[in-house]
Amino acid sequence: MTVFYILLLFMIIAAIIAVETKNLLGAVICIGAIGFGASLMFLFLRAPDIAITQIVVEVLGLIILIRACISRELTFISGPREFFGVVVSVAIIFAIFLAGIEVLKTLPDFGTPIFAQVPEAASQTYISEGMQKTGAANLVASVILDFRAYDTLGEATVLFTAIIGATVILRKKTKKLLEDPDQ
Amino acid sequence: MKGMTIIVKTISSWVKVLIFLFGIYIVLFGHLTPGGGFAGGVILASCYVLLMLAFGREYAEENLSLPVASKLDCVGALLFAAVALCGLLYGAASFFWNFIHQEYLVGTDYEFNLVSAGTIPLSNIAIGLKVGASLFLVVLVLSMFRPEMSGNKED
Amino acid sequence: MLYALCFLLFMIGLYCAVVKKNMVKIVIGIMVMEYAVNLFLIMLGYRFGGIAPIVDKGQLDLETGQIAAGFLNSSVDPLPQALVLTAIVISLGSLALMISICIRTYEKYGTFDITQIRRLKG
Known part of the structure; x- marks a missing residue:
């Protein structure tokens, strides 16, 4: 503790x-x-x-x-943003802070999770029957790749898209750069 | 781009084998011990990143070039989808159905062996291939961007 | 109380992402928020005296396939762990995407300052 x-x-x-x-x-x-x-x-x-x-x-x-x-010229950027932007940001932070305080009151105590008190919770099924149904001793692996494999499929898609985005952004020369002599 | 000193090169040429072997162990035993495809894939990628940092980008590209890495990425994703589609063809006919464990290994005491848990080790291998190849790919692309930028500055 | 500290970590990351002007500082703030959320989800599944959700050989009855009651009563929740495991790897992919955007912007404008970037439009 x-x-x-x-x-x-x-x-x-x-x-x-x-x-x-x-x-x-x-x-x-x-x-x-x-x-x-x-x-x-x-x-x-x-x-x-x-x-x-x-x-x-x-x-x-x-x-x-x-x-x-x-290997960049690291300019030390200081000074505040514009006045209106600062006011809006502080308002956003304060609103999220108030919402978080309200949520913190409703949480269960640390160390006594909700799934332990509800017998029909999904996690109870994973713990008690996961070994029989999938044969994997590591219950996390059985949840990732068997019970909730759709999540993993979506994760693979998101990772694939992020890598494609990074590759496209860092491409050597874009067509626009080749056509436009100003660049 | 020529790499680091002789000390770093010597040590990393010894250590790279152990890191690669540890990554393969983490991927293969993901269903029995902590680990799995995600952690093992990142370890495999970090092995090649170590090669790139110690010996320079050209040496790493000789071992695993950019087209090969992108093809491995696609192969991993397709393998994962193929394992899921095999579940559609067998037995209960649902996507991601664990057909090997439910139909062929049922009733046998294969628990805690390397060959157990049906499709989970196959999916682990596919995920490890995909994560490792794609993360090495992104570090390679990030390091290839450097020469162009300095060239632009000189212009 | 631990949840409140975790929320404080989240608020520090949010402050950094909203107020700072440096692009890399904004990326750092988003990373701090990711750590806070991952920690909070794992904390929700912890129980006192818990053990990791990995079945040992002694805890499985090989004839009936039943899990021992000691494991059922003391294992931590495997579900948030599985969700956070994928979220960590996704955060690395999105970090690479954000950093590549930063590098591209630096190459075009020569600075990480977002107010400068706004003025040099066109």
Whole structure:
């Protein structure tokens, strides 16, 4: 219980530093600290699958993020936005904060999940019959690839589309650039 | 683009084999131990990214070039859809029906073996292929963008 | 209380994404929000003294195929774990997409400042 508080406070401090620091490379490294803290937290929350995935995804994500801000003329951008924009953003943040406070009151206590009190919850079926019905000892794998495989199909489609988008955006020379001599 | 120092090159040439083997282990044993296609695929991609960072982009492209990576990506996606479609042809005739476990392995005590759980290991292999190839592809594309930008600046 | 700290992390990410002017800072804010949401979903399924949702050899009755009652009463929820597992990999793909947009914009305008980009229209 205490380790959760320590890890969450560590992540919050790293997030504040990442948001407020002027150095862009330092902000990226603080993102790495948040990610590895989240990975440890997943491990203590008894989710080893997600801990493995998070720690590897974090490494690749850091490489991609550092790629964006290395060998650039990093101008330190400071100063506020326009007045109207700031007012609208603060109003949006305040509205979401109030909504979140209302939601926090209705949540169950930490450590006593809802699915444990409802006998006909879907998760109870996955735990009790997942091994017989799919034969996989890892119940997370049985949920991902058998009970809810449509989610995985949609995820594969989204990943495919994101990669196609990144490839098209970073294409060497577009047709417009070739035709337009001004560029 | 010529890569890093001799120390990094030597160590990464030893370690790359272990990382690749660990990725294959995570993919194959995804239905018995923590892991699965997603984590294993990202580990396989990070093996090639390590090669690219240590030896330069040309060396990584000799091992796995961009057309081959994009074809592997498509093959993974098609394999996953094909496993799902096989469930439509067999037995209960529903998409993603786990036909191997329900029809061929029923009643046998194959639990906790590598060959168990029906279509789940096959889907894991397809997902691992797809995730690994596509993530390596995106890092390769991001690193190929560099020369053009510096060329534009000189102009 | 842990949920409130998680919500605080989400609010920090939202503040960063809405107020900052640097494009890479906006991407960083979106990443912080993703971490907070993933953590919150996993926390919802945790129970005290829980064990990971992976069946051991001793917990399965090989003749009847029944799971031991000790596992049923102490396993954490596998459903949010499965949903978050796909969300993490999707976040890496969308991060690559956002970073490629940032690099393309930097190449065209020479800056990451979004107010500058708005003025240099056309």
